[in-house]
Amino acid sequence: MELDLRKLRYFVAVAEELHFGRAADKLHIAQPVLSRQIRSLEGDLKVQLFARDKRGTELTAAGEQLLSDARPLLSAADATTRRAVRAAHAQNALTVGFMPGLIVTAAVRLFSRRHPDVQVEVIRTNWDEQTQMICDGRIDVGYVRLPCEAHGLELRDLLSEPRVVILPTTHPLAGKSSVSISDLAGERLLQNPAAIPEWRSTANPSGPYEDTGPTLVLRSVEEKLENVAAGRGVVILPLSTATYYTRSDITHIEISDIGPNRVCLAWDSNRQDQLIDEFVEIALAT
Known part of the structure; x- marks a missing residue:
């Protein structure tokens, strides 16, 4: 049996939204059409991908596995298409x-x-x-x-290069020559904590990242630095990034006890x- 990539894209949209109506809006198709395509995919695979009840929609074990496999498969298909188009031009x-x-x-x-x-x-x-x-x-x-x-x-x-913490110039730690990661315990991290594995285990050992305050994950460096300057938290960056974005209302301090980037x-x-x-x-x- 060959997988239909179009049906697979529909499945991923539903799996990410866990709501057929929102997924249909995202895909710009009618909800009944989307439901038929998912039932058709389940028929092709001979497995149930979603468990539906009054409480909502959830992935089955088969659905979880398909979602894990579908994302890289679709990415590879997209990459193949892009390279073919680029090669033609x-x-x-x-x-x-x-x-x-x-x-x-x-x-x-x-x-x-x-x-x-x-x-x-x-x-x-x-x-x-x-x-x-x-x-x-x-x-x-x-x-x-x-x-x-x-x-x-x-x-x-x-x-490789050292990692530094970015702080507002008014922060109590500003002016120090270096800090340890434990010195930052209780600070609000303004970036995806997966980028700073040491944060969970050292800076905030008593609880998860969310215990330091409401999660605020920002995408661009500029957004992060604006929020640091406003006193909303801290970010940890490689030294070259910190020096590239030098500004007068923030400062950077090397962290002495975590590995380099x-x-x-x-x-x-x-x-x-x-x-x-x-x-x-x-x-x-x-």
Whole structure:
């Protein structure tokens, strides 16, 4: 039996919303049509994907497994489509992603000198999408910051740098030469705590992240720094990112007892591409 990708996309929408009406709105189709497609997919697979009752819609064990497998499968399909379309319009192209604070100019410039016929584009990424953009084909090779989801990727270590806490200049810790992660216990973290594994175990050992206050997860560095300056919490960033976004109302202090931020080059492990191989070689040498 072959999986119908269209039905699979419909399933993912329902699985993420756990509500057929909202999923139908998201997909811009009628709810009865969506319900028929889900029943058809369940018939194809001969399993029940959702448990429906008066309390709502929940995934079954089979549904949970399919959702886990469906996301990378759909990403791979999207990546294949993007690369095919791009190949039809420009045979020689390379897209490089980079995280805030990282400068890719030297490697891109040297690569472009060696390959003047190759169109090189650079795209800034955020922590929560840096590897997804590689997996779905929007980026060919990325400068990523660990920790990250590395499934299906090839990684090469590039550099490491200290991590610092960003505080308003009026904070009691401002002016110190360094702090420990435990000094930050009780502070509100204004970023996804998965990016700072030490936070849960050290900075706030008595309870989960949410115990430090209402969760406020911000995507861009600029949003985070605005909220730090307003006294709403703190963020932990690599040193290069902190120095790149220098401003007078915030300060950064090195954290003495957590490991450095590792930066890697990453690309799809299933791809065989000479341009990627050569860019990686250049980036590692510059």
